[in-house]
Amino acid sequence: FGLIIAVSRPLSSGWLSVAGGSKVDTTLILLDRSSSMSEQGPAGGKTKLETGRNQLIQSLNMLKSDHYVLIDSATNEAVELESPDQLNSIPQTSAVGASADVPAMMQTAYDYVNANKPGRTEVWICSDVRKHDWDADGGRWQVMRDAFLEFQLPIRFHLLAYGNVADENRAIRVTSARRVETTSGVDLLLSLEIEQKTPVTGRVQIPVELELDGGRSTIDVELAGTTAELKDHAIPLNADQVRGWGRVSIPADENLADNSFYFVYDKPVARKAIIVAEDRDGVRPLAVAAGISPDPTYACSVEIISADQLVSVEWDKVSLVLWQDQLPNGSELEIVDSYIARGGQVVFFPPLNPNQNSYSGVQWKNWISLDEEAPVGTWIGDQDLLANAQSGASLPVGELRVMRYCELEGEHLSLASLRNGSPLICRALTDRRNVYFCSTTATVGESSLARDGVVLYVMIHRALSNGSKVLGTTRQLIAQRQPESEEVANWRAVLETDSLSTEYDVHPGVYSSEERLFAVNRSLAEDAPVTVGEEQLANLFEGLEFDRVDDVAGNSTSLIQEVWRVFLALMMAALVAEALLCLPRKRQPEADPLSKGWGDSGSVGKQSGSSDSNGQTRRASATREVSA
Incomplete structure (x- = not known):
């Protein structure tokens, strides 16, 4: 048994699921390169990213695989490696300033497996589990989890987590x-x-x-x-x-x-907003909000037009489009696409009677009238149009009330949702992140956007500011x-x-x-040093083979160690112990029964010696007689 253990080269690891040390066909490495991974340990030295790379190299070299594929957070492209050692030598593993998008990296991993149909596959994720990078509350995880479960061969996921945060950074x-x-x-x-x-x-x-x-x-x-x-x-x-x-x-x-x-x-650039409206009176609150400059160093202007007037607009001077009409189609679509491609901002509001048009994968559906005012349930306050003020104070998004909204269909990132889960303000999944949808209007009777004007004003001027940055x-x-x-x-x-x-x-x-x-x-x-909770993160992989090991920056102790030498040492010790137990016990000298009682106590020793000799002779004779 000991030789079998030694030959199989078992492994000791926090990852119990890889304790067998068996070889896999393909190993996918998802590497978080975001700036937060540049954080060092308590005593300085190596960063989380450097430590993670070294741990992956040690572990993967020990476990072995036929193929290695790197998916880094900056490029989100699958790159084949000759060996894990390349993790410390290629530019695709160095630190960057870009945030990670872990769900998108998981999608790339899925696409690779689906296209190449490898044998046994393992996915190793190295990340500091920041909430922003993982988007644990987003809808992409459910879709991704279901997709991985459909593979005939199960895929095993390992997370190397660096979730500790430096308090004084x-x-x-x-x-x-x-x-x-x-x-x-x-x-x-x-x-x-x-x-x-x-x-x-x-x-x-x-x-x-x-x-x-x-x-x-x-x-x-x-x-x-x-x-x-x-x-x-x-x-x-x-x-x-x-x-x-x-x-x-x-x-x-x-x-x-x-x-x-x-x-x-x-030099400051003038900020101009174009409002495309099917009902000019219905967009007056938008025009008022967009036309008041928050800073006297630059001017703000607004123009209300209809969709058929788009061709007459000087688009190289436009920072923001507020669109309250049917979603663009035909020649309108070409104009808006060109404007979006150069970095312009657009916020779509629902038309009176939505048709089947869609834009950036999002489509208006049916209007919903509520029996009573619905408050905003959740919103994202650490980024985008609804981010907290510079002082850290939150925008009063929770004070908004909605009486009527239009349903949305299509993939998007929700920035604010009603308590029933319906999106109120969302962003389409575009490369430039500059296409937004608001599922209600500022009209009295549909929402309190105009009455509680702070959120509307801030949202519009942040979009104006973002749009003006591409004009200068x-x-x-x-x-x-x-x-x-x-x-x-x-x-x-x-x-x-x-x-x-x-x-x-x-x-x-x-x-x-x-x-x-x-x-x-x-x-x-x-x-923002906010990480995904351990339980919530585990739920993202529910139903999949998943394990996690938490490490700290600067740790040089291998996470996986071969223990076959330990088994050999234990086996040798067991054999020695068994040999010792099998040795015959040392016999104590016995007095001959015939010698008992001879002489006085002073002659016992002498008589005993004679008796012992004679006794041995007698026993030997008796043995010969029995044999005969």
Whole structure:
């Protein structure tokens, strides 16, 4: 039995399901490269990403597989590897600023298995289980889980989780960089904030290094509690400094990836909204909200038109389209598609009588009238149009009331939902994330959007702001794969970087292309240290073969170890013990019964010796006699 154990080379591991150490045909590696994976351990040293790569290399080299396939979070493409050792040598495994989309990576894994039909397959996921990356509340997981269950050969999933969060890590970001002209000259008004998970005791001065067009200076910002904020800090500019770039940095801490933030500035661009309406009176609240500028440094304008007037619009000056009519079709569709492709924003509102048209995979269905006002049940407050204010205060989305809404059909990301689960505000699943749907209108009797106007106003002006960023020669971009129209291959790095030119759009930095400047940064959600609960995460894989091991950054102890040598040592010890037990016991000398009672006690020893000798002779004789 011991030799059988040794030959089979059993493994000791937190993953009980791989304890047999049997070989698999294909191993898929889903690697989270997001900026939060750059967090180091308590004692510094290696990051979560570096530690995870090393653990995967050790484990997979021990378990063996015929094929290895990498799916990284930045490209979401399946790339075949010659061996696990390549995880530490190829650029597709380095840290980036882009967030991960784990459901999309799972979809890529499914597509690979479905197309290649491998034998026994295992999927290894390395991630810090951030809530934003996993989208555990989204509807894609149910569809994906059901799809994997349909495979004839079961697929085993292993999660290597780095869910611990550094309490004292600080993240900095620029919230605004505006060039303004005053009577005294030209200034750059810079606003920034620094966040820390746990509050500090008292007040702490944090030195912020400011680099502006190559020149450097330092600003002290006071941190109280968990937040430090600098609002409209004026930096004098030369009159001929029309546009430029900058970077703010704080001292190094547990995560170097969130210690810097890049920005670009330019002359402010006028923000224009086009409202496409079948009923002009019904969109008056939208026009009022879009026409009032929140900042005197730029103007806002609104124009209400009908769908047949689209051809006369100067689209290179439009930041936002508010569409309350039948979804575009025919020639309208071509115009809107072109506008969306260059980064324009659009919010669709339901028409009076929806037809069968659809846009970006979403379609209006039937109007639903409610017996009583329905409140908003849930909404996403850490990103997009309904994100919290810069102060951290939530928008009063929960105060909205809906009396009538139109049903939606198609894949989308819900930003706000009614208590019955129906989407109120959602975003279509497009590359640029710039197509939105609102399932009710601002008309009295259908919702309180106009009456409780804060949410409507903020939502419209955030969309206007996003749309205006593509009109000037400078743009603030979230690190993510950009559409082909951006021609990332033509970008040039303004600052020194070791990133591949094909991955500039997922690496934070400043880049140029002809007359344009781009500042690329991590998303706001990357700074939110919220992870998916262990129970909720396990439910995502319900019905599938799934196991999880939690690790920490900097850990060098192998998660899977061969223990056949231990079995051999135990077997040898058992054999030695068995041999010892089989040895005959040492006999104690016995006195001859015939010698008992001879002589006095003083002659016992002498008589005993004679008796013993004679006794042996007698016993031998008796034995011979019996044999005869």
